[in-house]
Amino acid sequence: MVIDPGIHHDARGEAIEPAIQSRVLRIGQPTQRWFHHALLLLRGNIHLARGESPVTITGPAFAFFPPSKEEVLTVAAGSRGYLVGASPEIIGDAIGDHAESAALRVFSAGFSVNDALTSASLREMTPLFEGTLAELATEGRGSRMVVAAYMRLILMTLWRLQHMPAEEERLASTGSILQRFRQAVEIGFRRHRSIAAYAAELGITTDRLHAICQRTLSRSPIELVHDRLVQEAKQRLERSARDVQEIAYSLGFRDPGNFSHFFKRKTGLSPARYRAIAIQKTSSVPVPTASDYHDWP
Structure with a gap:
């Protein structure tokens, strides 16, 4: 397996642990200005400042953010979840050239939220976010291929929950x-x-x-x-x-x-x-x- 010592220039991941005070996450700042981010909120609330259209996300929920300048997330006290981000290069590798790739590319270009997750959806998604964080956090690891594979699974899961293709579109x-x-x-x-x-x-x-x-x-x-x-x-x-x-x-x-x-x-x-x-x-x-x-x- 090829280990990329510069993987943290292309990917990030962090666990959002419960805290007694709110905290602010700025996901649109250098060096992550061009990152796509996926959020899995297990419980709690996150307020998203998006210009004149602020959004409050209540867990359990997921959200996907395309690259956006100065995106700010305010995490409420007691909230728990995961946040992962990846560069356009890794997102491109994740999307690849497959039957679903066109739909995934369109999906990844927009902002989306789903706050109606079932327990089955949480069981499916949680290991994907945890696996990404483990790959980035464990010393001696950090493969672009592995991170791209996790991002592909995350994107596919989010897209299936949000946008199932309709036959009439053909x-x-x-x-x-x-x-x-x-x-x-x-x-x-x-x-x-x-x-x-x-x-x-x-x-x-x-x-x-x-x-x-x-x-x-x-x-x-x-x-x-x-x-x-x-x-x-x-x-x-x-x-x-x-x-x-x-x-x-x-x-x-x-x-x-x-x-x-x-x-x-x-x-x-x-x-x-x-x-x-x-x-x-x-x-x-x-x-x-x-x-x-x-x-x-």
Whole structure:
């Protein structure tokens, strides 16, 4: 097993033990600004300050928080639970490329709370949070693979409780085809699948898929796939410590040179230059993707 000595730059975990006074947890501060967080509240209350829409969570409950600046949790006296957080890199590894991955990625991008947990749900989730904390706390351990595996199980459990897929969403309307194409791209964009393969999976011709994308989004299918790839590359360059070569391989490029050429063609900047601008935050050069993946229907 590979042990990552820098695992605490990519993951965190803590047990919320009962106390005689309230305490404040700031989960949107550096170095955890980009972390996703999952909370399992066994008992007690937690007040969440979310701009003009504060939320009070009463246990037993779970909550999932996407990255958010200056998120503040006020834990009431006597509360007990678990809080785990992970970087986008670990969340990406946890989501992976599977049938459920598209739904998990959409779920992980939003804030959610479920305060109607059953005792069976608590028995299912508690070992997952405890296992994550043990992996991070035990000396001589700290595997990214293990933490990602726990995060995958946590995400799957939360999503099943919150969002079970409906068969009627697969009706063959234009909007449904685009949604299914989006999900297929989410699963397969790192494998650099052909547009013909996507169309075959959707049960339509390549020409029809092209016509739907052009008519609805004014983009071709290959442009949408490339936009998703560029978006992921930008996120990894901004938020990951991995070098450009590792990022290229993780995105399915066999040759890092091809990745650099692709990225510069799409953004006007080399990967190294883009990362330098993102880190320094001193440039006003706009480098957006041609179409935001999240603007899809």
